[in-house]
Amino acid sequence: METNELIERYIAKVGENLPRKNREDITLELKSLLYDDLEERAGGEAPTKEMTADMLHDFGKPETIAANYQSERYLIGPQLFPVYRVVITVVLIVIAVVFTIPLIITLLSGGFSNIASWLPSTLFGFGQTLLLNFAWLTIAFAIIEKVKGDSWAEETDEDEDWDPYALAPVENPNRIKRSGLIVGIVLSACAIIIFNFFPHWLGMVIISNEANVIIPILTPEFLSYVPMLTVYWILEILFKLVLLRQGEWRPTTRWMEFGLGLISLYINYQILTGGPITTMSWLNLIIQFGLGIGLIVGVFESIHRLYKIIRPPIIVSESDNSVRSKLA
């Protein structure tokens, strides 16, 4: 192999990794520069193969050199990435919800018995849909990135004009929302009164010439849960009163909230798996569906609440003290 051959190979390799637009120009210049260097190394004599190899080695890997000639390349650049992440999150959540609804319906309509026959294919379909949408979105964003080029690189006026005073205030995580608590107490009290003393109010009103007739729609099966529900609502009112009195969240009230959540999950499950709730089958389905969603959300909420209570603090008090003693 001749010295020229080595240089030609090197240049060809660099060229492979350069954009077509200025490939020829850059490789031509590179070639002239490499021969300049080699000539200098040889010091007037004929350059040897080893000398050439040494020079190329010092020059650097062809891929690295080619990369240096180009600005950083992204599939999805840092400007577009935040939007991409939001879109991906929203789409994936929508898909998850769309798959969960028929799942709940199937389970409610007695799908437990032959779960092995349909669950694997459903999960497979779910995974496939997720992947496919992920891929399409990524391709779409990559195309946008390609088309927009560097045109968004300049600072926009928005970047210049941003106002620090417009930043949203940081919420104290332990602050309570009084109005929300009061509304909650009122609603629980109303529920206790209506379900215990006037359950017949919850019905269909039939207006006729003689008198307005209300047909009760709650089934006796459902009404049998009312004592349990009443106990829960009373506990909830007490809990909210404690919270109002304390004026802020404390570990004890966090645990109480978690406990109440578990009780409501239990009641929800009992009602869902018990008999029909109303005398109208279509309404039954809607309510059961709502309870099903509530059950799933409730489980996740409880896990999240528990995590928030038991997670270790980021700053431990010991290091706090050591910093303080250093400052003192």
Next chain:
Amino acid sequence: MRGMANKPSKESLIDNMSMELRRGALTLAVLSCLQEPQYGYSLKQSLDEQGLGINEGTLYPLLRRLEKQGLLESKWEVIDEKRPRRYYQLSATGATILANLKNEWDLLVATMNSVLSGPEKSEEKWKQTS
């Protein structure tokens, strides 16, 4: 376990950080050298001679970037038929920017010298007060 993941060695950290330091200065040096037209290899040599050794793989792409930004102008010169050379020279824009950058550099050097001598000064103050 988090802290143990692939920590770079001290040597490679020093290498990387001093390269970062030189990178900014290099642009200024290149602009300054190109007040006279030069081709890539001759520029590299003159930088070498002044003690600013730089890898070719970094220098030559930098010339292209500066040209794309309008700070340099270039043209092919065919003095030797076998080896045409691309000569670079500061453009009018480049000259203005160079003047600005020079001022910036002086300011930076003065500031950095003061910052870097800082810890000793504050140590002295500490001794005086305690």
